[in-house]
């Protein structure tokens with residue numbers, strides 16, 4: 353069970369990420385990026401699983417904007433789930449979104465429980481992508497879709513010194529793999545129509561602007577919300593992240609895959 357000491361997404365970190373990335377989001381791009389991840393996917397009336405839901409901003413969108421019938425959000429940290437539950441209640445969506453604290457490892461759901469499995473920038477924390485995709489395949493109904501975005505690494509070589517500096521600055525449990533590994537593991541799990549989209553150019557450019565904002569107009573706001581020490585730490589995180597985005601070693605990207613069969 354995740355204890356207080358294991359919490360990676362502290363209140364201060366969440367406050368900073370939400371300020372930079374938008375209310376309810378612990379990942380970049382907001383609703384526009386979610387729209388691109390979901391391009392061509394029909395969620396209307398579907399049962400959706402969100403792996404690594406964080407503070408739940410995406411789940412509100414999945415119901416409000418994409419008419420999902422029900423979303424189950426899972427995460428390994430209770431404080432972010434509490435925030436998600438409050439958000440769903442404020443939006444009057446508690447009956448449409450449920451949240452579960454899970455242990456890292458197998459998904460605690462019956463076979464064929466979901467029409468859509470979604471995840472945004474959370475699988476980077478999960479070391480065994482092959483096991484994860486086998487399990488995602490298992491919990492999907494035939495014809496079900498897996499749609500996600502994640503932060504990957506350009507190749508399987510050891511990380512560069514710049515990447516090691518970035519990962520150390522983040523201080524989060526990152527387990528990066530190259531896009532080719534994701535693609536191969538999805539196919540091995542049995543998925544069809546596997547497609548990946550590189551988002552490095554988009555985020556390299558946006559992250560530069562975020563870095564300028566954090567050091568400039570947002571600086572005093574972030575100090576007020578998260579304290580001086582965490583704000584200064586985050587400036588170094590963004591600086592180091594921009595280096596590995598510019599070099600192309602850090603490769604945010606989208607993926608989509610279909611479980612063979614017919615979705616009734």
Ligand SMILES: C[S@@+](CC[C@H](N)C(=O)[O-])C[C@H]1O[C@@H](n2cnc3c(N)ncnc32)[C@H](O)[C@@H]1O
Nearest residue numbers: 377378379404405406427428429456472474477
């Ligand atoms: C970068 S945040 C993204 C949150 C959310 N998807 C968003 O886009 O705002 C990653 C989330 O994944 C969660 N996480 C880490 N390991 C996990 C695991 N094994 N299973 C489910 N969630 C996990 C973290 O606690 C965190 O809330």
